[in-house]
Amino acid sequence: MLCIVSLAPHSCTLDRLMPRRELLEGEPNILSYHQGTDTWVYSSKSKTAANAADQHATWDGKYPLCRGLEQSPINIKTEEAVATPALDRALEPRLLTHVPLLVNTGVYFELDLTTPVHYARPTSADKVVADEASKGTSRIEGGTYNFYQVHWHTPSENTVDGVQYPLEAHYVHQLNDTSLVGTNNRLAVVAVLYEESEACNADLDAFWDALPMEPGSAAYAQPVDLQAMLAPLLPAGYFSWSGSLTTPPCTEGVVWNLMKRRSKVCPRQLERLKQSVAGMRGGVDINNRVVQPVNERTIRMTTTATANLVLSEESAATESHSGSRLLMLGGFGVLVALLAGAAWRLGPRAASASAGSRPYFECV
Numbered sequence: 001m002l003c004i005v006s007l008a009p010h011s012c013t014l015d016r017l018m019p020r021r022e023l024l025e026g027e028p029n030i031l032s033y034h035q036g037t038d039t040w041v042y043s044s045k046s047k048t049a050a051n052a053a054d055q056h057a058t059w060d061g062k063y064p065l066c067r068g069l070e071q072s073p074i075n076i077k078t079e080e081a082v083a084t085p086a087l088d089r090a091l092e093p094r095l096l097t098h099v100p101l102l103v104n105t106g107v108y109f110e111l112d113l114t115t116p117v118h119y120a121r122p123t124s125a126d127k128v129v130a131d132e133a134s135k136g137t138s139r140i141e142g143g144t145y146n147f148y149q150v151h152w153h154t155p156s157e158n159t160v161d162g163v164q165y166p167l168e169a170h171y172v173h174q175l176n177d178t179s180l181v182g183t184n185n186r187l188a189v190v191a192v193l194y195e196e197s198e199a200c201n202a203d204l205d206a207f208w209d210a211l212p213m214e215p216g217s218a219a220y221a222q223p224v225d226l227q228a229m230l231a232p233l234l235p236a237g238y239f240s241w242s243g244s245l246t247t248p249p250c251t252e253g254v255v256w257n258l259m260k261r262r263s264k265v266c267p268r269q270l271e272r273l274k275q276s277v278a279g280m281r282g283g284v285d286i287n288n289r290v291v292q293p294v295n296e297r298t299i300r301m302t303t304t305a306t307a308n309l310v311l312s313e314e315s316a317a318t319e320s321h322s323g324s325r326l327l328m329l330g331g332f333g334v335l336v337a338l339l340a341g342a343a344w345r346l347g348p349r350a351a352s353a354s355a356g357s358r359p360y361f362e363c364v
């Protein structure tokens with residue numbers, strides 16, 4: 001289990017980001033795809049709820065990809081999800097623990113793992129990806145994906161059987177192929193829903209209060225064990241489908257993987273994110289895109305039977321220990337992967353080959 005780290009303000013070095021600039025239409029930049037901009041809004045009318053009309057009005061014209069047929073987020077109808085044995089054990093996150101960079105993008109809280117060099121976002125973000133400093137690699141259906149960052153939306157963007165949750169995490173990956181660096185293509189997201197509970201989430205508390213309240217970044221000296229956060233959720237399986245970025249430019253071809261088991265978050269933790277979002281976005285304290293039509297997409301899911309999808313404290317304690325072991329094994333696995341350059345090169349090719357039968361991987 002992670003220890004709860006009490007953070008004194010002086011433990012962080014708060015740095016203002018480089019001067020912000022407007023993103024150009026469709027500008028490819030993986031690490032800035034959720035970058036804040038006033039040219040699009042979640043809502044201009046309600047301060048507490050996403051507004052579909054406002055989103056259509058401010059997103060669809062400037063960012064035509066947002067009018068696509070395979071957009072995110074979606075509502076998952078569990079009765080219509082197709083149990084797919086091939087998905088069982090096909091998701092293997094292997095996230096490394098480094099000195100993290102805590103970021104308020106102006107849209108949400110984001111955690112970037114650095115090694116341990118500071119970088120200015122977004123102008124030199126590509127360099128961070130290209131410097132071969134791995135933040136971890138996850139195996140997703142036979143492909144090797146590089147982990148980039150995790151960020152949070154409140155309330156959740158994806159819904160399950162019409163139920164919206166108070167918080168959703170997005171662990172953003174990209175297929176391990178150098179030709180993709182700096183683009184929004186071949187992305188994969190591992191998403192986690194949170195249920196509200198009186199007890200606060202100790203894993204989030206390890207760094208949550210250190211996240212800057214204003215756009216900017218803070219270096220953070222404590223290791224954040226993201227692998228341990230995900231590991232307890234893995235045994236319950238997940239849903240998988242093809243979608244898009246949930247912010248402009250809404251690029252499609254994103255492989256979404258939503259964990260069936262949910263984590264927990266307390267009101268205090270939610271409030272901190274809401275206050276930050278409201279401060280940056282004219283008092284609007286939410287940062288979720290409205291649910292998009294599923295259209296002809298198939299929602300697949302693992303065959304894992306789950307009786308209780310809420311992570312209990314007991315199972316969290318038990319499985320986090322498993323997670324720690326997984327992390328150790330994962331670290332060893334990544335080390336082996338680093339040493340086996342051939343394996344790194346084979347990963348993208350294997351995934352590209354399998355993509356031939358999955359047109360939703362095509363770039364748009």
Ligand SMILES: [Zn+2]
Pocket residue numbers: 034151153170246
């Ligand atoms: Zn997101």
